[in-house]
Amino acid sequence: MPKEADLYPPIKAYLQQQGYEVKGEVGAADVVGRKGDDVVIVELKTGFSLALFHQGIERLSVTDNVYLAVPAGGKNKALKANVKLARRAGLGVMTVRLRDGLIEVLADPGPYAARQSKKKKTRLLRAFDRLQGDPNAGGATRHGIVTGYRQDALRCARFLAVHGPSKGAQVKEWAEVPLATRIMADDHYGWFTRVERGVYALTDAGRKGLADYGDV
Numbered sequence: 001m002p003k004e005a006d007l008y009p010p011i012k013a014y015l016q017q018q019g020y021e022v023k024g025e026v027g028a029a030d031v032v033g034r035k036g037d038d039v040v041i042v043e044l045k046t047g048f049s050l051a052l053f054h055q056g057i058e059r060l061s062v063t064d065n066v067y068l069a070v071p072a073g074g075k076n077k078a079l080k081a082n083v084k085l086a087r088r089a090g091l092g093v094m095t096v097r098l099r100d101g102l103i104e105v106l107a108d109p110g111p112y113a114a115r116q117s118k119k120k121k122t123r124l125l126r127a128f129d130r131l132q133g134d135p136n137a138g139g140a141t142r143h144g145i146v147t148g149y150r151q152d153a154l155r156c157a158r159f160l161a162v163h164g165p166s167k168g169a170q171v172k173e174w175a176e177v178p179l180a181t182r183i184m185a186d187d188h189y190g191w192f193t194r195v196e197r198g199v200y201a202l203t204d205a206g207r208k209g210l211a212d213y214g215d216v
Contacts, residue, residue: 002071002098004030004044010101011069011094013043029059031069040065047071048082056091057064065093065109072104077209083107146213149188152177154213156184158204165201 011031012022020033020040031042041059046050052068059066068086083106086093092109117176130148159175160166168181177183184192184200191206
């Protein structure tokens, strides 16, 4: 397992190449580089942790140039999430490839302004409008999270339980589920079966689903 001390030599060499005089364990900081009045601080850890972010944020009271450094090779998705979090905190991120000391700077310190995504907002509002009532009460119900899609499927299932095998168009109109035919055809929950073209019936799993979700 790598140690924090293994990160120091390549980071020191990297900062020296940038013209900094570098020393380790200066006060509370792991690595300090100085170039006149220009100061850079690097906090070292063998992996991302809340403690590492706390340390980095604390060092911002000394200088705006603070980096978090971890060994290279972490899971890509987790690494991206941690880099994004560091950016939001105004911290830089660098990784160290221990076999050869390669430094990769993934983010530089600096103010961060989140860019809102109209697409994500539209998707969120669509999901909000589709969800009937408040079945999740801010968290998981005894069934797990109830989505608008599952509520639509339940409405289709209830209609079939009462009326028997029915055409998708009829379920769409009477149950007021615009995507009724698609939901029954895709059958993600195993609740529906096609008895003939355009006509669907409820399965035993569908009847059990209605019983399980009777309070939704």
